[in-house]
Amino acid sequence: MQPRLNFYQASPEIINSVRALNTAVNGCGLEKELLHLVKLRASQINGCSYCVDMHSREAREDGESEQRLLLVAAWQESPLFTERERAALAWTEKLTRLAGNMVEDEDYEEVGRHFSEEELVKLSVAIGTINVWNRLCVPFRSIHPVKELAPAG
Template identity: 45%
Template sequence: MDLSAATPEGFRAVLGLDKYVRANVDPTLLTLIKLRASVTNGCAFCVDMHTTDALADGENGRRLFAVATWRESPFFTDDERAALALTDAVTELGQDGVPDDVWDKAAAIWNEKQLADLLLAICTINVWNRIAVPTRKQPPALV
């Protein structure tokens, strides 16, 4: 299914949210959030897109690979770790929601608007993953 053709207005609404978070979240954090959620959700299309874009923007490939094991990796700042932990908690949203320690650590770093924007960024990539995975969207072929 091509969601943009099946529901153009709905697709534009998601694009609008994506545009908002791109304008309001630090680009490096946004890349890490998008990649981590996409890996967690098994979205090959999004993992390919975000790693390709990040490499083109000069992000270090080792850091991108290490997103899969961010807790064990030495390549991330405390702020990035807090964003990745929040991404995991929101993406995997269990019965008990986001653990207090994860939320409190993020709230100690970012003000309320910044934290709200991070939450919107995490939710937005999860929406994209939940569009791409069920519609079986594939990355372009290797050249």
């Protein structure tokens, strides 16, 4: 698969704005581990191999276990995630799959049991930001940053 477009080169001004938002999210005060899980889950849902690769590698570098990373896709069935992480992952799925899926009062109330209003805004912006990156990387076919992931032959 060949890349279609280098969006960094095509529109550096807007991409620098997205990068600035990404920097703000990373420094917003939410737990780094939680942000890794959210970014990984949204990227899995969106089928963004570039971002799944990047965020799983970054999480490992920051000490996340391989087992938890593998189980993010099946987090609802795994006992390895805290209630706060579970609430964040559920919120990630709701916001990432927003089209045709209402965010019900029950969804809001559940995430609100684990996050303050300020944290909920930060979490929602984090989810929105990774979805922006996914919507750039998938259609423009961003290339994996790790060459050894390329198929042999």
